[in-house]
Structures are given as C-alpha cells and as structure tokens.
Amino acid sequence: MTRINRDQLIALAKSQIIEITPQALEQRLGNGSSPLVIDIRERDEFEQGHVPGAVFIPRGFLELRIEQHAYDPATPIVLYCAGGVRSALAARNLQEMGYSRVESLIGGFGGWRSAGLPVTVPRKLTAEQKIRYSRHTLLPDVGEEGQGKLLDAKVLLIGAGGLGSPAALYLAAAGVGTLGIVDYDTVDLSNLQRQILHGESWIGKPKVESAKARLAEINPDVTVVPHREPITSANALQIIQDYDIVLNGSDNFPTRYLVNDACHFLRKPLVDASIFMFEGQVTIYHPGAPEEGISQGPCYRCLYPDPPPPGEVPSCAEAGVLGVLPGIVGSIQAVEAIKLILGKGEPLIGRLLTFDALEMSFRTLNIRRNPACPVCGDAPSLTELIDYEQFCGMPARE
Amino acid sequence: MPTVLIPTPLRRLTANQAKVEVAGDTVDVLLHNLEAGYPGIGERLLDADGKIKRFINVFVNEDEIRTLQGADTPLAAGDRVSIVPAMAGGA
Numbered sequence: 001m002t003r004i005n006r007d008q009l010i011a012l013a014k015s016q017i018i019e020i021t022p023q024a025l026e027q028r029l030g031n032g033s034s035p036l037v038i039d040i041r042e043r044d045e046f047e048q049g050h051v052p053g054a055v056f057i058p059r060g061f062l063e064l065r066i067e068q069h070a071y072d073p074a075t076p077i078v079l080y081c082a083g084g085v086r087s088a089l090a091a092r093n094l095q096e097m098g099y100s101r102v103e104s105l106i107g108g109f110g111g112w113r114s115a116g117l118p119v120t121v122p123r124k125l126t127a128e129q130k131i132r133y134s135r136h137t138l139l140p141d142v143g144e145e146g147q148g149k150l151l152d153a154k155v156l157l158i159g160a161g162g163l164g165s166p167a168a169l170y171l172a173a174a175g176v177g178t179l180g181i182v183d184y185d186t187v188d189l190s191n192l193q194r195q196i197l198h199g200e201s202w203i204g205k206p207k208v209e210s211a212k213a214r215l216a217e218i219n220p221d222v223t224v225v226p227h228r229e230p231i232t233s234a235n236a237l238q239i240i241q242d243y244d245i246v247l248n249g250s251d252n253f254p255t256r257y258l259v260n261d262a263c264h265f266l267r268k269p270l271v272d273a274s275i276f277m278f279e280g281q282v283t284i285y286h287p288g289a290p291e292e293g294i295s296q297g298p299c300y301r302c303l304y305p306d307p308p309p310p311g312e313v314p315s316c317a318e319a320g321v322l323g324v325l326p327g328i329v330g331s332i333q334a335v336e337a338i339k340l341i342l343g344k345g346e347p348l349i350g351r352l353l354t355f356d357a358l359e360m361s362f363r364t365l366n367i368r369r370n371p372a373c374p375v376c377g378d379a380p381s382l383t384e385l386i387d388y389e390q391f392c393g394m395p396a397r398e
Numbered sequence: 399m400p401t402v403l404i405p406t407p408l409r410r411l412t413a414n415q416a417k418v419e420v421a422g423d424t425v426d427v428l429l430h431n432l433e434a435g436y437p438g439i440g441e442r443l444l445d446a447d448g449k450i451k452r453f454i455n456v457f458v459n460e461d462e463i464r465t466l467q468g469a470d471t472p473l474a475a476g477d478r479v480s481i482v483p484a485m486a487g488g489a
Contacts, residue, residue, distance in 0.1 A: 161489030195489070251489035274485040277406045281485060304484040306452040312442075313407060313453075316487035326488070354482065356406075359416060365457045365480065368465050 010085055017091040020103040022115040025078055029053065035076035035101075036069060038062070040090050041109065045082060049119040051105075051112055054080070061291050062090055063097060068267050071241055073098040080105035080112070129221065133175055141344045147175060151221060153341045154178040156243035158231060158259055160207040161185075162316075162326030163249030163273055163333060165197035170334040172215040172222045176341070179215065180243055182227040183207045194323035230396065231255060233385040236262040245340055247333050248272045249326075251316065253307040254388035254396040260285060260300035261385055264375050269340055271333045271348075272300060276314075278322050278357040280329035283367065284336055286349045287376070297349035302370040302377075307392040325357055400428060400477040407483060411439040420479075425456060426469035428479060443481065453484040 004012065028034060029052070039046050039054040046056045057065050059081070070077060077099060079087040087104040094102045105112065113119060125133065125144055129151075136142045136150075153176050157164045160183040171179055187195075187202040187210055195207075202210035208226035215224050227239055231250075240246055240262050248259050248270055256274075263270040264287055273282040283303075288296030332353065339345045352365045374382045389395055399419040404412050412418050413436075420435060422428025429450075433440030445451050449469075456463045457480040463471045473479070 159488055163488045191489075249488040251487055253484070253486045256486060273488065275487045276485040279406045279485070281482070303455060304453045308451070308453045308484060313483065313486065316489065319407070321487060352482065354480075356416070363480070364460065365455075365462065365482065366460050366465070367455075367462055370464070 010088060013088045013092045014104075017088055017095065018103045019084070019088070019106045020078055021106050022112040022117055025051075025105060025112075026115075026117050033076075035078045035103070037078045037080070038066075038069070039109070040079055040081050040087055045109075049113070049121045050109065051080065052118055052120045054120075059086055059090055063093055064289075064291050066094060066097065066099070068244075069241070070099065071237060071266050074100055076101040076103075078103045078105055081108045083110055084108040129175075132219075132221075136174070142342060146342045146344075149341050149343075150175045150338065151177040153245070154180070154243045155337055155341075156180040156182065156240060156246045157249060158182050158246065158255065159249035159251065160195070160197055160211045161191065161249055161251060162194045162275060162321065163330035164211075164247070165195045166327045166330035167247050167249065167334045167337070168197055168211055168215060169218065170331060171337060172219045172224075174334070174338055175219060175221050176337075177221065178223045178225060178243075180225040180227060180239070181208050181211050182229070182231050182239060183211075184228050184230050194321065194326050196327070231258065232396075233258060233387065236385060237266060240266055240268060243268065245337050246270045247337055249330065249333070252394070252396050253392045254394065256300060257307065257391060258385065258388045258396075261375055261382065263287070264299050265384070270300075271336045271340070273329045273333050275321055275325050275329050276316060277319055278325060280325055280355040280357075282329055282332050282336070282348060282353045282355075283351060284340070284347050284349045286347070292343060294347070294349065296369060296376070298367050298369040299373060299376040301375050302373045303352070303367055305370070305373070307394075310392075310394040322357055325355075328355060328357070399475055400473045400479050402428065402432060403478060403480040405481050405483050407485075408439055408442055408481065411442070412436050423473055424469065425458065425463055425471045425473065425479065428473060429456075429469075455482045456480070457482065 037054040039050045039056050040059040079090050081087040084107050091102045091104040133147045136147050137144050155176050160181050185207050187198045197214050198210045208228045212224040246263050267287040270285040285299045286297045336348050352367050354363045371378045399421050402418050402420050420428050420432050422431050458471050
C-alpha cells in the first residue's frame with residue numbers, strides 16, 4: 001500500500017465525496033427536503049452550539065450508531081464537524097457502508113456560524129428546571145448532566161393504556177424531553193380502573209390527546225408526539241426510527257412481534273412488559289451497544305419463537321387484570337428506560353423479571369439469546385417486517 | 399420433591415394453586431407427572447410430539463432449560479421449576 005500523508009488523504013476524501021455549502025444546507029433545511037444533519041464533533045463542542053435539528057454522534061461512534069438514525073442507506077445525510085475535514089473523512093466511511101447520499105458541510109460549524117446562520121445552543125437547566133429536577137440532580141448518578149440527558153431523550157410508548165399510563169406519567173415527570181405515544185384508541189369507561197393517564201372527561205376522545213393534555217399539565221418541558229394510528233408493518237420503522245428507546249405496552253401478540261422485529265432492525269432497545277390478571281413480566285430486549293459496554297441480549301423471539309395459537313392464551317379483556325398491576329409493571333419499565341438514558345445501573349437485559357401480586361413476589365430468571373433465532377440469531381432468516389396478523393393467526397386487537 | 403410454579407393462566411387446572419409439588423428426576427418426567435396429577439395441564443404445555451410448546455419457557459431455578467439440558471435437565475428435591483408462558487396483555 002502506498003503511503004499518503006494527511007493532506008493527501010484529505011484531498012483524496014474530498015475528491016470522493018460531495019460537499020455542501022452552509023447556504024445550500026440552510027435552504028434545504030427550510031424547504032421540507034431536510035436531510036439528516038449529524039454533528040460529529042465532541043460533546044463539549046456540540047453543547048456550545050450546533051446546527052438546528054442536528055443529531056449528535058461523535059466521530060468515534062458514527063459507524064456504530066448510524067443505523068439507529070438512518071436505517072435506509074438512501075437517507076440524505078449531511079455531516080459536519082468544526083472545519084469540514086473530519087466530516088469529509090467520515091462521509092467517505094459512511095459511503096463504504098452503502099450510504100449513497102452523504103454530504104459534508106464545507107467549512108463545518110465554523111463556516112455555518114460565520115455565514116450568520118442560526119445556531120441552537122443546547123439547554124442549560126433554567127432556574128425553574130433546577131428546582132423542578134432538584135431531587136434528581138442531587139443524586140450523584142443523575143446530576144445536571146444526567147438530567148440533561150433525560151431532557152434530550154426521546155422515548156416511544158407503544159400504547160397509552162395500562163402499562164403506558166404509569167410509564168408516561170413518570171417519564172414526563174422525570175423530564176424525558178420527547179415522549180411519542182402510539183395509540184389509535186379512544187378512552188373507554190372500562191379503562192379508568194387502571195389507565196391512570198385518562199379521566200372521566202376524556203371518555204370517547206382519543207387516548208393520545210388525553211395523554212398529551214395530562215402530561216403537559218405535569219411537565220411543560222416535555223414534548224408529546226401523538227401517533228394516532230395503529231402501528232403496522234407499513235409504518236413501524238418510520239415511527240420508531242425517530243426515538244432512542246421503545247417501551248412496549250401493547251395488548252396483543254401481532255404488535256408484540258412487530259415491535260420486537262422493528263426494534264431489532266433499527267437497533268433500538270425495547271423495554272418490554274406484559275401483564276395478566278395478577279402477574280407481570282418485564283425485560284429489556286437490547287440489540288447491543290458495544291460503545292456503551294452493553295452486549296447483545298435476547299429478543300422476544302428468542303424467548304417465544306412462536307405465538308400461541310389463537311384462543312389458547314386469554315387476554316386481559318377476557319380474564320381481567322388487577323388495576324394496580326400495570327401500575328407496578330409500567331413503573332418498572334419507566335425505571336429501566338431512565339437507567340438506559342442515564343447509562344447507570346444494571347439494565348434488565350438477559351433477565352426476565354416476573355411479578356406475582358397475589359404472592360407478592362418478584363423473581364429474576366435468566367434468559368439468553370438463541371443463536372438460531374430467525375431475527376437476532378447468527379444467521380437470521382427474517383430481515384424485514386412481515387405480516388404479523390397472518391404470522392399470529394389473529395388480528396392486532398385485544 | 400421439586401416445586402412447580404404455576405402461571406396464572408394455568409391455575410384453574412391446579413385448583414388455583416400457585417405452587418405444586420411434583421415428583422420427577424428430570425423436567426420431562428416431572429411434566430408428565432404434573433399431567434397425571436392435574437389432568438389437562440399437559441396439553442397446555444406440550445405439543446402433540448410431547449415437546450414443550452414454543453411460547454412456553456420452563457426454568458429450573460433461575461435458568462431456562464434450553465441453556466441446561468432441555469427436557470432432560472435433571473431435578474433434585476427442592477428445585478423450583480417455573481413455567482412462564484407468553485402473555486400479550488398490556489392495556
């Protein structure tokens with residue numbers, strides 16, 4: 001191999017990639033054909049100001065994390081660094097991964113700023129936030145830095161029902177900055193025995209709207225993104241892609257397999273739980289994040305390769321559920337999501353926590369990835385979403 | 399004798415008992431003895447070939463039996479055998 005020096009390498013990289021001027025980028029940000037803008041500088045550089053809407057992925061983690069933000073290799077991407085050199089080299093690496101529409105910002109963030117274009121300065125806690133989150137920031141494992149991570153985090157809740165209610169309330173109170181909620185149902189009187197997000201005055205109205213109003217009342221720092229549609233193979237990747245973590249509170253097998261597969265393909269951690277009568281199960285299905293020291297755990301299909309035949313396992317609508325039960329189990333999901341955001345503690349990966357309210361017992365069972373799993377195994381046979389209603393032989397409704 | 403922890407959906411087959419003591423020196427023997435003592439539970443756990451259904455997990459103490467010796471996993475007195483079925487509920 002011929003030795004080339006740094007200037008030759010930079011020149012080579014720039015000859016192999018496309019560059020974009022700050023003005024051209026700004027125009028594209030404004031006209032709805034916005035590319036995915038990625039700031040590849042270090043955290044302290046990002047925190048002092050960045051291009052509005054930019055995603056922060058430091059250069060060292062770019063290849064490891066890019067799929068979480070751009071699953072489709074045809075996604076238009078603009079990378080920038082401080083001066084336009086690191087991003088040119090990085091763009092070349094993304095091209096090697098098959099990303100065909102990567103550009104590098106000429107002059108980097110410096111060029112953007114000296115062109116007089118708008119800059120977002122990430123939040124420092126306001127005086128009010130310092131009071132609101134004081135019981136968090138007092139905790140050495142949270143602190144102002146951890147609270148900042150919570151405020152920057154994006155969590156998607158599948159369902160605003162029994163599990164989604166306590167999870168949403170606690171995540172909003174904790175200051176998780178963006179909460180997406182997928183639910184196309186309306187509030188029913190029979191929900192109020194356990195779905196504590198909702199109240200009498202919302203009966204007959206969309207759950208996502210009820211949730212949004214209630215969460216805004218708890219914490220105005222939180223942006224609630226309502227997705228009032230059923231989650232299906234057609235929209236799941238699109239919806240989930242914008243979030244960091246998914247909390248599963250769905251009520252049927254087709255949705256559970258769909259969300260599992262979509263999260264695995266997008267490499268998103270899935271904080272999963274289910275409830276039945278007096279009993280609950282919780283675990284995290286994690287595709288692995290070596291850069292955070294998290295190795296890959298099992299997925300839902302490792303544990304339950306096939307769904308039960310229709311009718312064999314009764315639903316909560318048929319068998320009933322203790323109203324407090326999802327309160328306990330959904331709160332545990334919220335704890336696990338917060339731990340993942342903070343990067344603290346021992347996440348519930350590879351362990352299935354079972355809770356029996358009648359016995360008042362918690363047990364932790366060890367679960368492992370199945371090397372023959374069709375989705376997350378060593379030689380996966382399923383690499384795209386399928387028809388889950390057909391797979392389960394039942395509709396995605398309770 | 400090992401203790402079997404019965405999940406809620408199957409408790410009507412064990413007269414509402416959450417725990418039952420069943421003899422058996424392997425998981426396979428224990429599950430067949432469980433059916434003998436509580437008729438009807440076997441078909442909820444095992445398929446036509448006598449294999450554990452794929453939406454049910456069996457744990458001996460804390461470990462899933464596929465990571466041990468499957469249905470041949472040996473059992474000792476005092477072992478806890480947990481039956482954990484897939485549950486879909488969340489709303």
